[in-house]
Amino acid sequence: MSDYAAYPQRITRAQALAALDALGIPHTVTELRLDASTGADVTLYARNADGRAIAHGDRPVTVSLHIPFGEEATPDGTA
Known part of the structure; x- marks a missing residue:
């Protein structure tokens, strides 16, 4: 079983917006669900x-x- 105490109690709006920025997703998002196996x-x-x-x-x-x-890009920018 996972140690849930290691997870944050809350995140800030700034952290959530930074995550969207890191993923290249616009702030017009109302819901985001990440699935570790599909995207x-x-x-x-x-x-x-x-x-x-x-x-x-x-x-x-x-x-x-x-x-x-998708495929991760190599240092020369190709997949």
Whole structure:
């Protein structure tokens, strides 16, 4: 069994945004789930060409996508 005391009690918003930045994911994300075997599942607010959030009635429209793991780049930038 894992030692749960080693996990943080909470994270700051700044830490969460830094994690998104490190992954190259925009801050319009409403939900992020990392799966160690398949990649990331992301839910974000849909935006129009002007960058404004799209709504249906009084609710924002969200889009879900899956970002699979890819090959890690080598030092020369190739996979």
